[in-house]
Amino acid sequence: MIQEILIDLFGNEIVAFIISAALPLVFIVPFVIFAVWLERKVSAHMQDRLGPMRVGWHGVLQTVADFIKLVQKEDIIAADADKKMFILAPIMVFAGSYAAYAAFPFSSAYIGSGVDVGIFFVIAISSVVVAGLLMAGWASNNKYSLYGAMRSAAQIVSYEIPTALVILSIVMVTGTLSLAEMSELQAGGFWNWQIFGGAETGLVKILLIPFMIIAFIIFYISSLAEVNRTPFDMPEAESELVSGYHTEYSGMKFSIFFLAEYANMFAVSAIAAILFFGGYQSPFGYIGDLLGIDWLVPFEQLFWFAMKGLFFVFVQMWLRWTLPRVRVDQLMTICWKYLIPYAFVNLIIIGLITLI
């Protein structure tokens, strides 16, 4: 819809598409600025302290100040680093996480690229991040960075399996790979969300609920691992690897890694929201519909989408500041010995239920 409006406005398809493609950036940058502030505030309040209080009201502008500081910093490239790869790595990591946003339906009116295989595209493109991390670790020519990169590659590749299995079970129920269609299917109130059995009725719906909850838990755990958040923050494990693959990065390049990390956090939260919690659908209905104002509905949908994403981002922060970190081998044990078998069994059961 937005695309059509833009084409009308500029009369040129290429310009319209470029602007349309840049729209998620308008969302990501303020989101990251907000999320970094939120993370600091959440951690501070959990730890019985105040957190940033000086820059703006309760420190809301702290991230902006930090960003300005980071931009001013000297951009150091270590003498023995592989310069080209070193420079390319943060761009690649960010590109990977940004590209995933193309397939997200922010509301019924806006989707960056309405690919029919949306979820498949997201899984595929987010793997580019791994290549970026490996490049960063290898190019830094630092043993800590290398360890961080190796860990993160092993971790992300492993945890993609349970994630994919869970997504597969959702795809079986909905019969579509398109994220926009998945969101549409869950319209009409929270009882139609996938976690509550979706738009099915009767026995199938009731039978689906427990297995959908299991599927969601598996998905959420593996998504934590995919974005390297505690308790699975092995690649950055501060007390072991200093800060893993981005040890050698400073200034702007470091802040791009940072941006990508928070963008990723929202990306996996958004996928969780789309798959299980109705995507952009409101849990109750729309004020726009009630008042008969049509243009209000997409904005409300954007609001709900952001809220659901933010909620899961908050849960990620909550876990981060509560739990210790697991060990490398335990991380793999959790994935291969527990999550994958459970996800498989869950997949089969959900498949059987949908046959009823």
Next chain:
Amino acid sequence: MSLKTEELTLNMGPQHPSTHGVLRLEVVLDGEVVVEVRPHLGYLHRCFEKHCEAMTYPQVIPYTDRMDYLASMYNNFGYVTAVEKLMEIEVPERVEYIRVIMGELQRIASHQVAVGTYGLDVGAFTPFLYLFRDRETILSLFEMTCGARLLYNYMWVGGLSHDLHPDFLRKTKEFLEYLKPNIDEINNLLTFNKIFIERTANVGVLPADVALNFGATGPNLRASGYKWDLRRDDPYSIYDRFDFDVIVGEGLVGTIGDCWDRYYVRVLEMKESIKIIEQAIEQIPEGDITTALPKRVKPPKGHIYHRVENPKGELGYFIISDGSVNPSRVKVRPPSFVSLSAINDMSKGHLVGDLVAILGSLDIVLGEIDR
């Protein structure tokens, strides 16, 4: 076909977030598995022992503060009791009680840092700040008494620098009441957390006989199941008047002497220290603290070895006096130094992440190792 592999040498430190100071560990790694650990010391060496020879006896006290800077009170305690023993000074009852109260408060503070930073080592950030919040109150109590928060120079040969503040005992009682539930909170938050147990149980096991051979003391030895506490086994000051338990590791979630045991012994010792302080507050007499202060600290010719149960273990002072105002030789037996020597044996075959957990569980302070 076999791939050629080789071991990798990784320098951990001297600038590293989890070496607890400026320690350098030269780690030989096979993939993520530790093959050998070689600690390199000396980054914080300040020639303490040699320096003492140019100082008068009271001038040494501020230097003892700077050894184990997380337990300065107890370093003072050990040194002044050693010199008093050499000079055969009897200090007033009140002084003894104040020293015990201060020493045990310091033990709680030191264990709080140990437990908190251990959480940090395994990736739990929040308990660390909870414990530091509580430790702050102890530091404020010290500040109230002697004006300093970290390096006190509070205990003098034959007495103390200041008597207690009139509010001290009341505030200490309030603090202990406040602290008790917080220790249980830490247990809920960290000690019995499944991930924490997975990380620390059966990791870095130090059997009692190995611990004894290395000469490990304090919580590290007790965690191995060996009941040895100088406060009970070789009582100094007035420790024989108090009723408290010597905590030993029981292998509650793993093997006796693993990282979890070393951690948990410290948590429980905080509770025992609370018991001792409560009894001391009950019994403390009124009186003058200055009566035994010597005009001039000039011990007779001779030598002495005196040891106290520092929060980290057995802290011993060996002092040779040639009858002048300067000690002829001061030698310290630092508990952290001895504990650190066991790290290679403990961490062989474990992963890098475990090495961090093992190092943290030993609770070393580099100021004391290097002196």
